[in-house]
Amino acid sequence: MRLDDFTAPNTSAARGALALSRQYYSPAMKNHVLRSWYIAEGIAVAHAIEGLDHELLYVSALLHDIGISEEFDNDTLSYEHAGGHVGIALTAGAGWSSDRRQRVLDVVVRHNWTSVDPDLDPEGYVLELATGLDVTGANLDVLPRSFLEELTNTFPRGTFGREFSTAVARQASKKPDTSAARLMANDLPGRMRRHPLEPIP
Template sequence: MRIADFPVPDTPAARGALELAAQYQSRAITAHALRSWLWAEAFAHVDGIGDIDHELLYVSAVLHDIGTVAEFDNHKISYEHAGGHVGVALTAGAGWPAHRRDRVLEVIVRHNWTSVDPALDAEGYLLEIATGLDISGARPDALPEEVRREVLAAHPRGALAAEFGACVSDQAARKPDTAAKRLLEGGLIRKLSANPLEHLGSGLPHES
């Protein structure tokens, strides 16, 4: 299993999502989004989940945190809902039908659920466990080490721990009824710094 096994969808929506991410997000947050997509595709492979809407998964992964940036932040609703609506707007412009646009919102919102039933939403499940790996270090050994190293080399973590921790802390302070508060109270800052991927990407040994 290699990165080359997961081609980027060659569609207007996929290209637009990446352009938006690169324009508005930091390099570290965009790299996190791209790693999350690759982890999701890899988890689909190892968990034997077929019949995936790969374009939907890509667009949702690339845009799943865009609601944290100032231009798309919403003063009332959670950052995952705000980002999901950015995805709806983007895919409407790309000509997606309403039911498929709604799926972008669902998948992005569900990535912040504590768990997603793959029978309910395969793409939502994959993005939830992928971001769980990239942020909290969940299931670190479920994917082969060579795959993890290749993804980290292609999309380094950089300042993700500091930047994402600050983003979620800000969201939790301003919107305490959203998932950001739960994530922060669940030890997000500690999990980010202790994530085995931080050490695998840097080549340093991981201390548990």
């Protein structure tokens, strides 16, 4: 498995999601969402997930943390719900149907679930596993180590650990009834520092 095995969709929604990721994420956060997409596609292959909507997965992966960005932070909604609504707005402009726009919200929200049933939501399933792997190294053995090392070398982690744990802590403080608080209660900063591929000092 190599990065070249996966090609980003060439659609207006995909290009828009990439443009938003470049404008509103820091370099480290942008690398995280791109790594998450590659990992999700790799997991889909490893788990033989069929019928995946690759455009939906790409858009959702690139926008799954955009609700953390200051410009899209919501006073009451969790950051994953806020980000999902950004996805709805983007895909409405790209001409997606109402039902398919709702799927972006579903997938982005479910990436923060503790688990997702692949029969319920295959895109949400692979994105939840992918983000867990990239953030803390969970289920690292599902993909070849050579693939993950190529991915990390191409899209370095940099300051991701510090940035993400700080942002989630801020979300948890402002919105203690959201998933951000659960992540912090589960020692997100410590788990990120112990990431097996690239421990963060």
